[in-house]
Amino acid sequence: DAGVIQSPRHEVTEMGQEVTLRCKPISGHNSLFWYRQTMMRGLELLIYFNNNVPIDDSGMPEDRFSAKMPNASFSTLKIQPSEPRDSAVYFCASTGGLMRETQYFGPGTRLLVL
Amino acid sequence: AQSVTQLGSHVSVSEGALVLLRCNYSSSVPPYLFWYVQYPNQGLQLLLKYTTGATLVKGINGFEAEFKKSETSFHLTKPSAHMSDAAEYFCAVSGTGAQKLVFGQGTRLTINP
Numbered sequence: 001d002a003g004v005i006q007s008p009r010h011e012v013t014e015m016g017q018e019v020t021l022r023c024k025p026i027s028g029h030n031s032l033f034w035y036r037q038t039m040m041r042g043l044e045l046l047i048y049f050n051n052n053v054p055i056d057d058s059g060m061p062e063d064r065f066s067a068k069m070p071n072a073s074f075s076t077l078k079i080q081p082s083e084p085r086d087s088a089v090y091f092c093a094s095t096g097g098l099m100r101e102t103q104y105f106g107p108g109t110r111l112l113v114l
Numbered sequence: 115a116q117s118v119t120q121l122g123s124h125v126s127v128s129e130g131a132l133v134l135l136r137c138n139y140s141s142s143v144p145p146y147l148f149w150y151v152q153y154p155n156q157g158l159q160l161l162l163k164y165t166t167g168a169t170l171v172k173g174i175n176g177f178e179a180e181f182k183k184s185e186t187s188f189h190l191t192k193p194s195a196h197m198s199d200a201a202e203y204f205c206a207v208s209g210t211g212a213q214k215l216v217f218g219q220g221t222r223l224t225i226n227p
Contacts, residue, residue, distance in 0.1 A: 004157075031213055033213075033215075042217060042218075042219045042220060043204065043217040043220075045214065045215070048213065048214065050213075056214065091157055091158070093158075095213060100213065101146050101163070101165060101208065101213070102148075102160055102163060103160075103213075103215060104160075105150075105157035105158040105159070106157050107156060107157045108156075108157050110155075
């Protein structure tokens, strides 16, 4: 299996621009998680989905952030408008099947907002 | 609710020495416990996990951890450090059957030649 796939791997943008991060979970997994990692705050869960339905979005920092999962093989995390404090590494993880307690992480997207 | 405390944000050991990374957790329900490793510019990789059964669990790369309920601990050990073990290590907890993971702040392990 290819594992969790994230794109782009690196993104540099200017303040005020829209940013879209993409994730393809492992085939057959039915839960998907978005995390943000910064030096100051560590790993934070932003939102997670079960069977394409958002279950807990309490970690989404503000209305500028939105996430969708239109089908079982694709999710997006959008920031509009972006701000310098959004600079971080964003990870996607998926889980499902018999090992549903184990989350498998993608390689991350390193976002820099200038 | 769950929480995790990793004691020591940085740990440095000599190659061949014992590695001990400490993790204490808090959970209102029986916990599932995890250790993940993150190499530079990579995602997190599962090292090992405790769900039920044997309290001493073995993982990849020679690591193991012991679940001690009385001490609310899940410390990670490796008898002999290797240079390739240099990475950041995260302890995480979830409630039994729950999917939401709570991570500790991480411990950066440095191996001295």
